[in-house]
Amino acid sequence: MRATTNPELTAAWATVPDVAKAQERHEAAVKLRRDFPRGKSPAEALADVQAEAVATFADTGKWPSTFAKDAAKAHADALVWESEFLALRRLEDVTKDAAEFLRDSLSADVLEHLDGRLSEILEAVKSAGETLDDVTTAEQAIDEGGDVLDAWRRLTSLLKDYRNVRAAQWDVINAVSGEDERARMRMWRTEGHGEIRGVRTADVPSHILDVIRSGAYDVEFLVWVAQSGTGYVPASYGDLEAEVTASTEPVAYDDHGPLVDLSPRVLPPLNPRPAQTYAHSRTPHLDASQPSPERPRANASAPDRDRSTTDYF
Structure with missing residues (x-):
């Protein structure tokens, strides 16, 4: 929950005591983590002991007889510090999630x-x-x-x-x-x-x-x-x-769209045009074993075709 200077928002959240309580817990967890003294991780502590031993050997030519004891103590102390530091950081995350969850659920x-x-x-x-x-x-x-x-x-x-x-x-x-x-x-x-x-x-x-x-x-x-x-x-x-x-959006909807008149329409009867037979027409000769059929009587004449460039050149 973010801090606010809005009196109406502050008063509104005050009507939900569970949220205020969860926020107080989170703020207390943040303060604990920030106030926790700075320390070293086990790896960093062990590396410091090793570096000190190497430096001593370089100056005196002697390896520290207490190296193993010093290394074990530094590692153990750092492990204790790291364990509490990680726990406090986890506490901060958990209390933050709890406050956010309550804020969302009670909004x-x-x-x-x-x-x-x-x-x-x-x-x-x-x-x-x-x-x-x-x-x-x-x-x-x-x-x-x-x-x-x-x-x-x-x-x-x-x-x-x-x-x-x-x-x-x-x-x-x-x-x-x-x-x-x-x-x-x-x-x-x-x-x-x-x-x-x-x-x-x-x-x-x-x-x-x-x-x-x-x-x-x-x-x-x-x-x-x-x-x-x-x-x-x-x-x-x-x-x-x-x-x-x-x-x-519109107040009313027409799910079916505009009405369409699908009633059958009565069309006027079609007057079929009589077949047209031209002078060049021939009756199909379908059976070669039979004499050729007579030409049909022409009852129409073919119109002249449109002229093209081949008629002039």
């Missing part, structure tokens, strides 16, 4: 708390927004003074809370999502998704959609969200994905 509780917190903010905004009437800037509120100015100050304070809730929302959902899911969410955020429910993006006023995309929230936007009753915090990545689909 729905945090998002539910943030959704309730958002409802409280928007309810207060709706009440103060009714006092503003048509006032949309600080200068106009100052000019009006009185209750209008008080309402504007109240809305300015609530605007800060709203920003913190939105930042906490994306922090939690991003933390429990994979890289591919985070990439999709970045795209969805640029399209204006993740903050209003039950409204198709095409039906959202353009200036409101621009504010959602940029994250540059102002009082006018806050009042619009409160009065529209569409503000929400997604309960999970899946909930966000479902809302994106519902707000961008």
Whole structure:
């Protein structure tokens, strides 16, 4: 769990004591590992003893009589140090995994708390927004003074809370999502998704959609969200994905496509053209043992063929 200065996120995680406890255990494990005195691995300790013995022999010509004892002690001491160091490093990894697992598995509780917190903010905004009437800037509120100015100050304070809730929302959902899911969410955020429910993006006023995309929230936007009753915090990545689909795709589908008229059509009868016999026509002589058949009587004449270059050259 990353450290945060967002008071809304801190308050949200505080509603899940198991996560806070697991995070404390991890931080304590990290401190133990960092405070553990520096030492040498068994191989490094043994190499130092060997190097010292070689240097002594080079200076005096004598091999240290305590080499075996010194080497065994250095190796044993280093083995003890290494065993505890590896155990502390393992403890840090285990407590980190435990904290991450709890954060992921209980993120729905945090998002539910943030959704309730958002409802409280928007309810207060709706009440103060009714006092503003048509006032949309600080200068106009100052000019009006009185209750209008008080309402504007109240809305300015609530605007800060709203920003913190939105930042906490994306922090939690991003933390429990994979890289591919985070990439999709970045795209969805640029399209204006993740903050209003039950409204198709095409039906959202353009200036409101621009504010959602940029994250540059102002009082006018806050009042619009409160009065529209569409503000929400997604309960999970899946909930966000479902809302994106519902707000961008057509409401109804035609699984069969357009109707096609397949009823039979009655066509007019065809008048067969009589066979045409030309002067050059011949009756087929199929049996050579029989006399040649007579030529058929011509009832048509063949049209002249189109001339070609062979007729002129």
